[in-house]
Amino acid sequence: MRGIAAAPGQVVAPAWRWVESQVHDSGVDLTGEAGINRLQVAIKGVKAALATKAARLEANGAAAEAGILEAQALMLDDPALLDGASGLIRKGGLADSAVADTMAPFAEMLRASPDPVFQARAVDVEDVVEQVRRALHGVSDLPPPPEKPSIVVARDLAPSQTAGLDRTLVVGFATEQGTATAHTAILARALGLPAVVGIAGLVDAVENGQPLLLDGDRGLLIIDPPAEDVARVSGPAPLTADAEPATTRDGRRVEVGCNAANLDDARRAAAAGADGIGLLRSEFLFLGRDQLPDEDEQVAMLEQVVAAMGDRPVILRTLDVGADKPLPALPQPPEANPALGVRGLRLQLLRRPDLLLDQMRAALRVGATGSLRLMLPMVSTIDEVRQAKQLLTQARRELEPTSGRGTHIPLGIMVEVPAAAVGADQLAQEVDFFSLGTNDLTQYLFAADRTNPEVASLADGLHPVVLRMIEQVISAAHRHGRWVGVCGEMASDLWAVPLLVGLGVDELSVHPPLVAKIKASVRKLENRECASVARVALTLDNGQAVRRLLEERDLAPAPRPD
Ligand code: PEP
Numbered sequence: 001m002r003g004i005a006a007a008p009g010q011v012v013a014p015a016w017r018w019v020e021s022q023v024h025d026s027g028v029d030l031t032g033e034a035g036i037n038r039l040q041v042a043i044k045g046v047k048a049a050l051a052t053k054a055a056r057l058e059a060n061g062a063a064a065e066a067g068i069l070e071a072q073a074l075m076l077d078d079p080a081l082l083d084g085a086s087g088l089i090r091k092g093g094l095a096d097s098a099v100a101d102t103m104a105p106f107a108e109m110l111r112a113s114p115d116p117v118f119q120a121r122a123v124d125v126e127d128v129v130e131q132v133r134r135a136l137h138g139v140s141d142l143p144p145p146p147e148k149p150s151i152v153v154a155r156d157l158a159p160s161q162t163a164g165l166d167r168t169l170v171v172g173f174a175t176e177q178g179t180a181t182a183h184t185a186i187l188a189r190a191l192g193l194p195a196v197v198g199i200a201g202l203v204d205a206v207e208n209g210q211p212l213l214l215d216g217d218r219g220l221l222i223i224d225p226p227a228e229d230v231a232r233v234s235g236p237a238p239l240t241a242d243a244e245p246a247t248t249r250d251g252r253r254v255e256v257g258c259n260a261a262n263l264d265d266a267r268r269a270a271a272a273g274a275d276g277i278g279l280l281r282s283e284f285l286f287l288g289r290d291q292l293p294d295e296d297e298q299v300a301m302l303e304q305v306v307a308a309m310g311d312r313p314v315i316l317r318t319l320d321v322g323a324d325k326p327l328p329a330l331p332q333p334p335e336a337n338p339a340l341g342v343r344g345l346r347l348q349l350l351r352r353p354d355l356l357l358d359q360m361r362a363a364l365r366v367g368a369t370g371s372l373r374l375m376l377p378m379v380s381t382i383d384e385v386r387q388a389k390q391l392l393t394q395a396r397r398e399l400e401p402t403s404g405r406g407t408h409i410p411l412g413i414m415v416e417v418p419a420a421a422v423g424a425d426q427l428a429q430e431v432d433f434f435s436l437g438t439n440d441l442t443q444y445l446f447a448a449d450r451t452n453p454e455v456a457s458l459a460d461g462l463h464p465v466v467l468r469m470i471e472q473v474i475s476a477a478h479r480h481g482r483w484v485g486v487c488g489e490m491a492s493d494l495w496a497v498p499l500l501v502g503l504g505v506d507e508l509s510v511h512p513p514l515v516a517k518i519k520a521s522v523r524k525l526e527n528r529e530c531a532s533v534a535r536v537a538l539t540l541d542n543g544q545a546v547r548r549l550l551e552e553r554d555l556a557p558a559p560r561p562d
């Protein structure tokens with residue numbers, strides 16, 4: 001089956017199907033006294049299961065997460081639940097809807113609270129209702145975990161689910177939804193898990209335990225693979241190191257940094273010889289947590305990342321939450337068009353400037369001792385940047401003179417909204433650097449959802465309109481002496497590297513396993529020739545024509561040996 005290559009590496013393992021939480025009516029009697037009895041048994045069963053899970057989490061050192069489950073068990077202890085639901089059942093209701101109706105006002109009350117901590121608890125209430133509903137219908141809570149290392153097969157996986165995958169039991173994943181630039185795929189690359197996404201008809205075609213060959217390099221999933229294919233499997237992409245600078249044949253240095261989601265990535269980036277961290281996605285740093293870390297905790301996290309990189313620079317991106325990157329610790333109300341809604345910097349300016357201030361103070365404190373830079377995501381207008389700069393001034397004022405108040409921390413922006421690209425000339429006068437977020441820039445330029453595989457081919461990063469926009473941004477930045485990196489997935493695309501070099505980028509920020517490969521490809525290039533090829537590419541009709549041009553000029557990546 002063909003899909004989109006989302007994270008490199010090849011693995012062979014049995015399938016493990018991720019079962020979605022759908023409960024169909026089981027037909028059991030949920031009315032009258034029988035329904036009340038069944039409800040009592042269900043509540044008892046859920047409480048026992050919660051206690052077991054909480055104990056397991058506690059034993060693994062996840063005390064905060066265990067606390068959530070203990071709180072859920074306490075909700076089930078509340079006599080108001082059984083009394084309220086029994087009353088509704090006696091009036092002719094069914095046990096499952098009676099539980100939901102009894103608990104709904106509590107969830108609503110929590111959701112209406114201005115405090116995000118309480119809002120998050122609404123989900124826990126609904127989760128408890130769902131668990132009781134499953135128990136009433138005799139459906140198990142979660143699919144049993146795989147018994148041996150397996151390939152996860154799912155319709156889709158949320159980033160938090162991907163982050164929560166047990167690395168010892170999950171060796172790769174295949175999904176029906178998603179594209180290579182969706183966050184789940186990006187996280188898979190960060191975790192070093194081979195992944196193929198956007199495979200049409202996947203879930204219906206694969207059975208639990210069926211042998212699979214997942215080829216994350218070519219975007220292939222082979223069911224029941226023949227022995228000769230299995231023999232050729234290379235395993236997860238190896239990490240080769242190259243700490244030497246990458247300079248073109250005619251002497252232009254192009255920095256090769258890494259994208260990182262956590263401390264482990266930073267360590268792998270340092271080991272791979274990256275010239276810095278071009279993008280530290282702070283929202284991933286905070287995934288899997290119940291609450292956002294406070295300023296001191298953030299300082300501790302950042303100090304570790306900066307220390308892992310030695311004197312190489314680290315670009316901390318402030319929280320980019322929303323759209324396809326929800327953060328459980330920061331729940332937000334649903335929106336009709338989340339990708340066009342309150343995400344990234346907008347969320348912090350419109351709703352939570354306190355969070356931006358926390359991050360800024362932490363960054364200033366760490367910046368006083370290490371090489372840290374700050375970057376704002378999803379900037380659309382110069383006014384947003386000015387607002388953020390005022391907050392940075394405020395953050396500095398709030399610090400002790402000895403701890404960060406006097407720090408100059410370079411401030412940059414992601415250029416990933418077309419409005420920012422078109423306004424790059426003015427924005428370059430407000431900030432110290434740019435980093436091109438080509439994943440979102442391409443999505444917004446073509447109005448093609450980055451999570452939707454059906455429109456993935458439309459959002460081609462090699463299309464001349466994307467290249468033209470990049471050219472304008474780089475020229476505007478350089479006119480004002482500003483540095484420009486590329487931290488979208490395009491920086492890791494060997495087809496795109498000669499064009500990006502030719503258009504003048506100062507840095508390519510890639511995944512740790514790719515540092516050596518991208519540095520090697522830069523060293524083979526001649527800057528002058530890349531510039532002339534890029535100029536021609538800007539005039540062509542489509543991405544295919546650009547690829548043909550690269551082939552004609554001998555700048556296409558070598559085909560993979562089969
Ligand atoms: C991008 O949009 O290209 C980018 C690097 O940011 P993210 O993928 O985290 O949205």
Ligand code: MG
Pocket residue numbers: 416437439440
């Ligand atoms: Mg982005």
